[in-house]
Amino acid sequence: MTDTQVIQPSTAETSIELLSVQQALNRALADELAADPRVLIFGEDVGTLGGVFRVTDGLQARFGKERVFDTPLAEAGILGTAVGLAIAGFKPVPEVQFDGFSYPAFDQIVSQVARYRYRSRGRMTMPITLRVPSYGGIRAPELHGESTETFWAHVAGLKVVSPSNAHDAYHLLRAAIQDPDPVIFMEPKSRYWQKSEVDVANSGGTSGAKIVRPGKHLTIISWGAMLGRAVQAAEAAAEDGVEIEVVDLRWLSPIDTQTIVESVGRTRRAVVVHEAARTAGLGAEVSARITEHCFDTLRAPVERVTGYDVPTPSGPLEDEQIPSVHRILLGVQKVLEYRRG
Amino acid sequence: MTDTQVIQPSTAETSIELLSVQQALNRALADELAADPRVLIFGEDVGTLGGVFRVTDGLQARFGKERVFDTPLAEAGILGTAVGLAIAGFKPVPEVQFDGFSYPAFDQIVSQVARYRYRSRGRMTMPITLRVPSYGGIRAPELHGESTETFWAHVAGLKVVSPSNAHDAYHLLRAAIQDPDPVIFMEPKSRYWQKSEVDVANSGGTSGAKIVRPGKHLTIISWGAMLGRAVQAAEAAAEDGVEIEVVDLRWLSPIDTQTIVESVGRTRRAVVVHEAARTAGLGAEVSARITEHCFDTLRAPVERVTGYDVPTPSGPLEDEQIPSVHRILLGVQKVLEYRRG
């Protein structure tokens, strides 16, 4: 449903490279700017500075101040500008500097970006990709470590995607920019500097979820920065002979129910892992969907390993909030040990 | 957890009166203004006009322009003003005119109102009650019929409450204003003119959920404007000998898991009904909680009867989105007919 043909990047000689998530995102932006003259990048400090995380590094120098530019400090203004540019036929790729600063733009995102296609009966489309450095993990101050996915996933008209590694960072960002609908692109900021192999020429598919590790005893569903910990938990469990399948959800809206349900249909047990607060977190939706589809096969209730219902703590206290490998394993254990009463 | 002593209103002679929801709310505001000199009411058109739904009718005349006043047209400013007033020791009761106009204030609500107690380590508290005329049902224009509960329920630090009838409208509003924490008070605007009995002297308890109709075959959980339809569905089912228990959730955050779980523990089947979009709606949370607690006893997966994942339609098309009694009954039937495969 979110499948998109990714244009072959002109730079690909040898197709596999070792890139950090930040480099992969930067490359994706550069390749999109090069491929489509209507793509524009803007936001606070994305121009001369290249972004506080250097994701837009060098892009202004290469593509000029008309394609990559700084804005005044006003997130609603940035998103509203994106709406106007979309009406004028551009493909805006705005950035908000940190997750928490999407909140001042909430109205423009929810009431305008998400609805303009609907309101105009398809005549004014919003091919906007909002880049949001997301999640905790860098012990930043308040509102610099928010997991905002629930807010967007609940809003019809928006798509939401979040890569967990450099390869997906590259391909999902390109897919998001090429998508005719508005996409909230949640970047796992704690993974920006983590390198892994990127095959720029072959996306391997950008739609839906991806099984990143096969297993037969239990399925963990996670995304973004938490995916890595889910895999670590699976590796630890493997030492005890427990084979966990790990699903990288990737698209948080629309959710690829089919992949999840097929996996849990096989493993009969599921744990969903996210950083966001538990109540009304996206884990609840994943849990509800699994139960709706796999009620008969499930051997235990879907377990949610999530952040607690507290404001995202900052500094070292952040570590208490973000699910650790240990907490994921406790959740796994609980599900494995579950016996009908 | 949300229990609060309601001060006996001075006006109660005979204690039971027939009031509309709008009258009950108006009475609650008047009684709180009278009982506590620190209570202030403000927002767009709440003063001279008495609110577009007349909920604040007559209050400015009675309590003066210093206690009940109009603001300029700026929701972030209104909520930010509430924060400052709370710091100055007031109990602000701001209004946003319609649900969708809470979005421009999203940042102030989520980043400020919800977190000031936490940020200040309990030294600056936010006894703010934000009144939000909510939900659809009046075929209003776009953004005048939003069901915003997921957004607030996901935010730690906020409480969320929504009455379904005049009696609760009176007592829950008073409880919200007296609550030391910020409360989002979601008023069922389509029920404003619906009259029912209000016992102003006896709340019957303002904390948690309430079983409004006992039954043994299935539990429907709902709230706000949808509660009435849930009851209608239960009445219709009763004609076929199906006894449905209806739980009015009332407090959407924190959720009264105990009442829900006890009920479903008995009935073994559950349907959750809300107007909001399905994905990441509060129904997912209710469904996940029920499954977590009642996995063994549940005879069918929890069914969600909700709005579709589309922008809330306006005008007559709204009727397509809001769960009808018929749709609720289809959900009930699905659950009753469910057989393990």
Add this chain to the structure above:
Amino acid sequence: MSEPTRDQERDLYRKMAKARALDIELVRWQRQGIIPAFPPSLGQEAAQVGMAAAIDQTRDFAFPMYREMGVALALDVDMLGYLGNHNGNWNGGSHDPMRHRFTPIQSVVGSNSPHAVGWALGQKLDGLDGVAVAFVGDGGSSQGDTHEAMNFAGVWNLPVVFFVTNNQWAISVPLSEQVAGGSIAARAAGYGFPGVEVDGNDVLAVRQAGLDAMARARRGEGPTLIEAKTYRRGPHATSDDPGRYRTLEEERRDGGEDPITRYRSSALERGVIDEAFLAEVDAEIVPWLEDIRTHLINLPPRDGSEIFENVYAELTSDLVEQRAAWSEGAQA
């Protein structure tokens, strides 16, 4: 100064008269249950038709709020489509906003100005000479979005005209409780661009202020804020009862002279129009209104399945499922 020709003046009059007649009819139709609600423009015709006359639909783009019926009419926007907003047929109206260069009606006060700014930036980037016109109310001037938009427009020196209809009221809140300092035009200086106050009940003055601002923007000299001072003579919307917050006497005192009567006298006096022309306009209006009425009444209700369309470019699999469930549930 670009003096209007006689034909242009006649056109201004015709459009004001039609806007007035339709406005009055719409309120009547609301009372008759033909449409559920309507926000009248009564008294704002000079401001609306005057500004519309400055817009060149071959290149400019209008970003209205919800009380710009006279602008839509003057810009020849498909009125049945436009009124679809008010009769509940389609929120925002079902006119083609790209063809008419007039966006769907906006219901979030303040949120349209940043859109105008973005569109104007697009013009600049594309080397085109279109100008964006954002319609703002006195109430709308209080919103943060309006400020952000004006600041962006100033920093980037964009071709935007912020046309502020100061009709003295935002529902029940008067200007004095809305606008600090009392002048919205005065805000422009703080952003480094001109703020022009114009008598919003003088159609020629509005048109001239509009033309000047549009020309300035087209020359690349940046934004202008026009504050057209007028008066909301009717209720905020058909559901509103102004008697709760202002007296009839105040309305008479503050409303001033009717902008249409005023223009008619002046145009008659100057010989631009005559009684024959007035009779011709009157004769034209009657069947035109009847035509709109008939079409409005006969507008078929939309099929419920339309709620699933245009949420995304393609139906998601969730929506495919939900549409199927809807069609089951719709058999009530």
Add this chain to the structure above:
Amino acid sequence: MSEPTRDQERDLYRKMAKARALDIELVRWQRQGIIPAFPPSLGQEAAQVGMAAAIDQTRDFAFPMYREMGVALALDVDMLGYLGNHNGNWNGGSHDPMRHRFTPIQSVVGSNSPHAVGWALGQKLDGLDGVAVAFVGDGGSSQGDTHEAMNFAGVWNLPVVFFVTNNQWAISVPLSEQVAGGSIAARAAGYGFPGVEVDGNDVLAVRQAGLDAMARARRGEGPTLIEAKTYRRGPHATSDDPGRYRTLEEERRDGGEDPITRYRSSALERGVIDEAFLAEVDAEIVPWLEDIRTHLINLPPRDGSEIFENVYAELTSDLVEQRAAWSEGAQA
């Protein structure tokens, strides 16, 4: 004019010198890994200490952003508590904001001004004469919240001083790309209250502008916007690399004379301070810094269970459960 006494002048100097010394130390401590990050106030000492001198903590209330270390210091805010924000001990700082009349540090640019407005409204309603001081940056002036706050303050004629520290930069974005029209002070006229531009590197001038604005507000004459023009001589924060967006030469050119050197010369010349006093201040600073350093290093880490406290007045039953789960999970 209220000429400062000799003691007051000495106090201004002492505070600027201490703010400078602490600021430099904090950057050093960040390099040493004692604190994770810090946004230096280098060069903004005159603006910060000057304005603080106008605040009467028995009745006023300060609403800072995150770069007001010198204000906190000058207002005798518990510095260890304040710095708790920057060493990751507690976001916002763990000083008592009610006792010090200085809110927790704010990390959402623009959101503090409406709080100042609300508090000021409270003063007016209570018949008190306190004044709220909102600290705003040049970047912060672009935010919608700042506009809404100024408009509210103007409409209600509230005792608020908007103290705008125009340090020419918002991270990498210079004033010319941030502030349409170039003057933030000029915005005030649009709200009908005075906008005062002051040399933010002249501590006496800032103090005087502050005193005037506070007195005016206290007399019930309403808000003032003060734009203190200064320069962010350091990086945005310790993680920032200004070399990516401005040259050292530009920094030298635009930074102007160091506000502390400048004040020292003038005060020496006027005989307000002498070398003995300077030596005394220097001597005072060394152990004071050492004391802060020792305490900062020895600050015990917070117990993880604190994340559950103060979310609500009382723990909800969900949080009781979650805290129990946390304490199980914490045994990693």
